[in-house]
Amino acid sequence: MKTYARTLTIxxxxxxxxxxxxxxxxxxxxxxCYGMSVLTALTAQNTKAVTGIFPVPPAFIAEQIKAVLSDIGADAVKIGMLHSPEVIEVVAKTLVEFGATNIVLDPVMVAKSGDKLLQDEAVDALKTYLLPISTVITPNLPETSVLLGRAVETQADMLPAAVDLARFGSRTVLVKGGHLTTEESADLLYLATGEHHWFATPRIATENSHGTGCTLSSAIAAGLAKKRSVEESVSAAKSYLTHALQTGAVYTLGHGHGPVHHFFNVWQ
Structure with a gap:
């Protein structure tokens, strides 16, 4: 019997x-990949703004994780919006309980519209509970600045920042350079071995950039689920996102930041 590469998003x-x-x-x-999901919050959201957030109780978040991992299992786990310290702690403890591996953490703090998605007191919980068990963390420059408590704004800032982030326990750090003002969008991958690699792609002029961080981290998780190395997974994810941005740039959807084209390899 064949099986699927199983990916879980929280x-x-x-x-x-x-x-x-x-x-x-x-x-x-x-x-x-075969995708499964654990909802941590409902948002009322469109291309322009987040108009409401309805959090899911931590105990029910744990129930969702247990239901999936006790039966189906997961070859990789992507973690996105976790709005409170209690949610962060219960997610981390439940994943550890089930021995989850290949955990990709996208420390979502602010939506593309500028709306805040993470409570201030939750930052310490991220450092305490989730960074130590993550295989890869994928912060952008503003998120890196919040995690480290200092400004990280230039390409020269990125390597020292990645080194310091790795001290929280994650085996691999991908500091994303989308907020740089350079012609290319350069991301820095820092490995536990001390090696580092730059992944630079042309900067694409488009308003359709909603969900780029979610898409990139999920693509990395998909690569890990298919037993690719971290470097291979990041490289493939960058290529996928670049094509999704390029293809999605010619579409119009909504009146704000539209989405990327996730299925460019299926239809256009």
Whole structure:
């Protein structure tokens, strides 16, 4: 009997479909994985703004994780929006309980619209509970700045920042350079061995960039689920996101930041 590459996303729902659970599941499907989901919050959201957040109780989040991992299991886990310290702690403890591996943490703090998605007191919980068990963490520059408590704004800042983030326990750190003002979008992958690699892609002029962080981290998880190395998974994920941005740039959806085209390899 054949089996699937099993990928689990633990994140918030985006009613507009461009980010969160919806972007994760689309990415998993596009990359040939069987996607499962644990909802941490419902958001009323579109391309312009987040107008409401309805949190899921921590105990029920744990129930969802247990239901999936006790029966189906997961070859990789992507973690996105976790809004409170209590949620962060219960997610980390439940994943440890079931021996989850290949954990990709996207420390979502602010939506593309600028709306805050993480409570201030939750940052310490991320450092304490989730960073130590993560295989890869994928913060952008503002998220890196919050985690380290200092400004990380230039390409020169990124390697020292990655080294310091790795001290929290994650085996691999991908500091994303989407907020740089350079012509290329350069991401830095820092490994536990001390090696580092730059992944630079042309910067694409588009308003359709909603859900890029969710999509990239989910694509990395898909690679890990298919037993690729971290470097291979990150490289393939960068290529997938670049094509999704390029293809999605010619579409119009909504009146704000539209989504990338997750299924460019299936239809256009």
């Amino acid at each position: 994140a918030g729902s985006d009613s507009g479909g461009g980010a969160g659970i919806q972007a994760d599941l689309k990415t998993f499907a596009a990359l040939g």
